[in-house]
Amino acid sequence: MRASKIVTGISLALLLATSACERQAKTDHAETTPTARPTTTAMPADRVSPTLTAIKQRGHLNCGVNQGLVGFAYTDNRGAWRGFDVDFCRATAAAIFGDPDAVRFVPLTAEARFDALRDGRVDVLWRNTSWTMSRDTGGELSFAGINYYDGQGFLVRRALNLNSASELNGARICVQTGSTTELNVEDYFRTRGIEFRPVMVKTEEEARQAYAREECDAFTADISALAAARTTLANPQQHAILPDVISKEPLGPVVRHGDDQWTAVIRWTLNALMLGEELGVTKANVPGLARDSQEPRIRRLLGEDGEFGPSIGLPRTWARDAIAAGGNYGEIFERNLGQQSALNLARGLNAQWSARPSGLIYALPIR
Template identity: 65%
Template sequence: MKVKPVRAGRAVIVAGLSATMLFLTGCGDRQEPAAEQARPQGGAPAAASSVESPTLAAVRRRGHLRCGVHQGLVGFAMQDNRGDWRGFDVDFCRAMAAAIFGDGGRVRFTPLTAETRFAALTEDRVDVLWRNSSWTMSRDTDGRFAFAGVNYYDGQGFLVRRALDLHNIAELNGARVCVAAGSTSALNLADEFRSRGIVYSPVIMPNEEAARAAYAREDCDAFSGDISALAAARSTLPDPQQHAILADVLSKEPLGPITRRGDEQWTALVRWTLNAIILSEELGVTRANAQQLARDSRDPRIKRLLGAEGDFGAPIGLSRTWALDAVRDVGNYGEIFARNLGPQSPLDLTRGMNAQWNAQTGGLIYGLPIR
C-alpha cells in the first residue's frame, strides 16, 4: 500500500528549510572571521580599528612621545655634552616617534632609576619604558605591565679589579659586592651565593650609578649587574684595562620595552616598531637604502615592511609608511647596535646572543613576519 505524500507538509518543510538557510546566512555574515573578510593586496587588514589607542591619542594631542630611560648608562641612555640624549634604548624611542609622527625628534626623555621606573609608568608620567628592564614572571603577571618584546639579551655578571687576581664566582667567598637596590641583580646575587654556600657582604646602594661610584671608590671588591652595564661602568673608570668581567654568568636577563596593561593597541604599536627594526636588518633594509627599496624592491617581504604593499600601519593606528619612517630615522637593529654598543662605540661589545638568528654565528634576535 503506497502512502501519498502530503503536499501541505512538503510546503511546510520547504518553507522551514528556506527560513533556516536565511537564518544561517545571516549568522554567517555576522560571525565571519576577520581573516576571511576582503583585504587589499598584500593581506593587510582592510581598515584600522574603530577604537584608537587612548595612549596614542594622548601622544598625538601632546605632540610628542614621553619615553622613560636610564638616568645615565653608557651605550644605552645618557646625555652628551650638549644635553642631547644618545644610546641604544634612546634610538628605539626615536624609532617610535618616527613611526608615529614621521619625525624621530618628537620625543621627550625622562631619566628614571631602577626604583622609580615602574611608578613613572603606572602614574602616566611616561608613555613607554625603554630602560634595560628584565622580563620576569612576577612583573609580567603583576597586572599593571605589558612587555612588548626583547631588544637586548643580557645576563648578570661581576666586574672586579685585575689586581685581586679573581677568576670565578667561587673566589668571591668573603667579598664585598656592590649591587643596586630594587633590581633583579640583588635577588639573583642572593640566590646564587646561597645555592653555592658562598658567604659575602652585600653593599646595597640606592641605584646603579651609586653602586658604580662605590666600586670606583673601592668600597667593595666586586660590582654585580647586567654584563652590558658592567661594560659601560668599566669604560668610565680612569684605567678600564685594570678591571675585568668574570666569565661566569648568573642569569638570563631579557631586556625590553614595557607599557601599561589595558591598552593592547599601544602595546602592539611598541612591539611591531621594535620588530620592524629587527626585521629590517634581516632583510637588508638600512637607513641609507630604505627609501630606494620602498620604491624598487621586488621582495614582497620588503614591500610589506616598507608600506609599498598592503597597509599594516592601520591596525595599530599608524600610516602605511610607519616602518619606513622609523628605519629612515634611526636605521635597522644592526646599525643601532654598532654605533651604541658595538665596534663604533666605546663599549665594543660583540653581538653574541644579540646576533640575528640566521647569522653565521646565530643569536636570539628574530624578526616576526609582517603579513
C-alpha cells in the same frame, strides 16, 4: 506588417541573447577572479588606543630611559640624549609622527620606573628592564618584546687575580636595590654556601662610584652595564668582567597593561627594526628600496603593499620612518654597543637568528 513583426522578433531575440552572454561573462569572471582581500584603512572605534590618542594630541612621545648608562641612555657633552634605548625611543616617535625628534626623554631610577609608567608620566619604558614572570603577570605591566639578551656578571680589579665569582667568599659586593640584580646575587651565593657582604646602593651610578672608590671588591650588574661602567673608570684595562653569567636577563620595552593596541605599536616597531636588518634595509637605502624593490617582504615592511600601519593606528610608512630615524636593529647595536662604540660588545646572543654564529634575534613576519 508581417515583415516588421519578423524584424522586431529578431531584434528582441538578439537583445536577449546579448544580455544572456553578458550575464554569463560576469558569472565566469566572478568564478575565475580571486576575491579581493579587504584592507583596513582605519581602526575600529573600540580598538583605538587611548595611549596613542593621547600621544598624538600631545604632539610627542614620553619615553622612560635610564638616568645615565653609557651605551644605552646618556647625555653627551652637548646635552643630547644618546644610546641603544634612546634610539628605540626615537624610532617609536618616528613610527608615530614621522619625526624622530617628537620625543621627550624621562630619566628614571630602577625603583621609580614602574611607578612612572603606571602613573602615566611616561608612555613606554625603553630602559634596560628584565622581563620576569612576576612583572608580566602582576596585572599592571605588559612587555612588548625583547631588544637585548643580557645576563648578570661581576666586575673586579685584575689585581685580585680572580678567575671565578665563586672565589668572592667574604667579598664586599656593590649591588643596586630595587632590581632583579639584588635577588640574583643572593640566590647565587646562598646556593653555593658562599658568604658575601652586600653594599647596597640606589642607582647604577652610585654603584659605579662606590666601586671606583674601592668601597666594594666587586660590582654586580648586567654584563652590558658592567662594560659601560668599565669605560668610566680611570684605568679601564685594570678591571675585568668575570666569565660567570649567573642569570638570564631578557631586556625589553614595557607599557601599561590593558592597552593592547599600544602594546602592538611598540612590539611591531621593534620587530620592524629587526626585520629591516634581516632583509638588508638600512637607514641609507630605505628610500631607494621603498621606491624600487619588488621583494614582497620589503614592500610590506616599507608600506608599499598592505595597510599594516593603519591597522594599528599608524601611517602606512611607519616602519620606513622608524628605520630612517636611526637605522635597523644591527645599525643601532653597532653604533651604541658594538665595534663602533666604546663598549665594543660582541653581538653574541643578540645576533640575527640566521647569522653565523647565530643569535636569538628573530623578527616576527609582517604579513
